Amino acid sequence: MPPRLIDIATSLGVSAATVSNVLSGKGRVSPELADQIRSEAERRGYAPGGPGRALRTGRSGVLGLVLPDLSNPLFPRMAQALEHESAAVGYGMLIADSHGNARNQQGAIARLLKSGADGIILVPRRGAQLEDCAAPLVIIDTPSSPDNTVSADHYQGGTLIVGHLTRFNHRSLVFVGESNLSGVQRDRIAGMRDALPSYCTARTVWLEQEGPAAVVAAVKQGATAIAATSDLVALRLLAVLEDAKIAVPQQVSLSGFDDLIFASVMRPTLTTVIADEFAIARNAIKALIAQIEGTDHLPPSAIPMTLIPRTSTTGTP
Amino acid sequence: MPPRLIDIATSLGVSAATVSNVLSGKGRVSPELADQIRSEAERRGYAPGGPGRALRTGRSGVLGLVLPDLSNPLFPRMAQALEHESAAVGYGMLIADSHGNARNQQGAIARLLKSGADGIILVPRRGAQLEDCAAPLVIIDTPSSPDNTVSADHYQGGTLIVGHLTRFNHRSLVFVGESNLSGVQRDRIAGMRDALPSYCTARTVWLEQEGPAAVVAAVKQGATAIAATSDLVALRLLAVLEDAKIAVPQQVSLSGFDDLIFASVMRPTLTTVIADEFAIARNAIKALIAQIEGTDHLPPSAIPMTLIPRTSTTGTP
DNA sequence: CTGAAAGCGCTTACAG
DNA sequence: CTGAAAGCGCTTACAG
Structure with missing residues (x-):
C-alpha cells in the first residue's frame, strides 16, 4: 500500500x-x-494525487491523445513528443487509435473522457469532421484548418522543397500527393505551387485518383523532379521508377516529407522536409493545459519546417 | 456537466x-x-465511472504501457494492438516512453502508477533489468526471459527463415544482429543457428561490435544469404551491399524480421518474419487483467511467427 | 498558524 | 425489494 x-x-x-x-x-x-x-x-x-484528489478537484492530471493510425510511421513520433512534453508538465497521457475513421474518432474521444482525460489532443484523420467534444480540445493539423489548431507550417515546407529543386535547375516538376482530402497534403502542395517560378511548370498527381503510372508518364514527358507529400509516397514512387528503369537521381530527382526512419538509410538517401515535433508538441500541450486550467495563452503559431537535402535530389537536368 | x-x-x-x-x-x-x-x-x-468509482473501488480502469522507444517502428504496432485489445475489454491505456534506458524505465512506471494505472505492461529495453514494480505487471519480451512474459516465439521465427533460405540451396549464411544484449535478437539468431543443417555453415555478426563491413567481407568470402534480426538492419545492409556493388537477390539473398512498413514497398521487396501482434496483445492484456482482478489465467504461451517470402530471397547460389 | 468539518461521486455492507 | 449510512483520499472554506 x-x-x-x-x-x-x-x-x-x-x-x-x-x-x-x-x-x-x-x-x-x-x-x-x-x-x-x-x-x-x-x-x-x-x-x-490519485482518485481522492481527482474527485475533489475535478481534475485527473491526465490528457487524452487521439491518433488516426499508430501504424502510420508519422504519428508515433508525434505521440512520443506529446508524451514527453506532457510528462514534463506533470500530466499523464492516455492514447486511443481512431483507425482512421470518423466514427471511431468520436468513440475514441468518448473512451478517453470516460477514462478520465481532462482534455483531448486530436490528430484528425484526413479532414474527418469533429462533431463536438465535451472537454478542452486542441487539434494538430495544418494552419489552414479551423480554430484550436497547432501545427507545422506545411505550406512553407512545400515552398522549401520547390526552392531546393529549382536551385538544381529543374524546370519541369511533378507534385505527388496521396489524397487531396488531406489538408496537410493540400497545403504542402499549395506551398510547392505558389513557390514555383513563372519560368517553371508543374503538374500535380493525386495517387488516389490517378495512380503512380501518371507519375511515370509525366517523367517520360520531360519532368525532371518529383516532389512527394510524404516519404512513404516517395518510397513507393522510387520502386515504380526503378521498375520503369528510370534512375534516381540521375534521370529524375525525388523528394519526400517527414524524414521517416528509412529516408536516411535507403539508397539513394531521400531528401525530405521535417518539422520540430517537440516544438509542436510543446505548443499543443501548453494550449490544452491553458484551456483546462483556464489560464491565458497566446494563440499558437505554425512551426516552420526545415529541408534536409540528401542524394535523391542531387541530379540536374 | x-x-x-x-x-x-x-x-x-x-x-x-x-x-x-x-x-x-x-x-x-x-x-x-x-x-x-x-x-x-x-x-x-x-x-x-470516474474518480468516484475509482476512489471507492481502488481501481481506475486504466492500464499503463511502458515502451522503450516509440520512434522505433516496431513498437507503435505493438502499442496499437495493445490499445485496441485493452479498449475491447473496457480499459483505457496510458503510455510512457522510457527512451531506451533503465532509469527512465523505472521513472516511466512510477509516472504511470501516479497517473492511476491499475497495472503495467512493460516492453523492456534490451535486457534492462526491472528493479521492482508495486503493481501487477506483464512483460512483453521473448520466451527465454523470466516470468510474467508474453511474447512471440522469436526462436521459432529464426528457424523459419533458415528453413526458407536452405530450401533455396543456400549453404553458407550470415546471421546479422544489432546487439547481443537484446534477448529477442539472441533468440532469433539461436533459432537460426539451431535450424542450420549440418551441411551448411553460418557466421554471426553483431553490428554493434563489428560493423557492416564484416557482412560485406563474409559475402566476398562466399556467403550467399544474409538473415538479419530486423528489417531495419536488413535495410541498412542493403545500402551497404549496394555501395559494394553486390546485387540483392542476384548475388546474395537478404531477409529481415517484423515486416516494417517499408519492407513491402522497397526494391527488392524484403522477405521477413512476422508475429500476430494482436494475439500477443490479447494475451498480455488478459494476463494483466487476470492479475488485477485476481482471477485465474493460464500461463501465456509464445505466439508462433510466420514467414513472408518476398523478392529479396529469390536468388539461388 | 492550525484543525474540524464538509463534500467531491461512487459502492458496499447492512437494516428494514 | 429498497434505502440510509459510511467511507474511499483528498482539498477547501471556515472557525478558532
Missing part, C-alpha cells in the same frame, strides 16, 4: 489539512512544521 | 444505491424499476 495523506499527518501528529496545505503550498504554515512535513512526505515517498 | 448517479436517482425518485445496484447488476431490484433506471441512464448517457 502506498502511503496516504493521513498516514503522514498522524505520524507527525498534525491534521490532514495542514499536510495538504504544506504540500500544495497554499495555506500559511510555520516554516518548521512545513519542513517536517515535507521531509516526512519525501521520506515515505508520498505525493498527493 | 455530465450526469451523475444521483441525477438519475433523484429524477426517478429512487436511491443512489438502487441505481448503482441496477447498473452494476448486483443487488436484486424489481425488473420494472431496473428497466426504468437502465433506460433513464441510457437516455441521459450516464455510465458509472
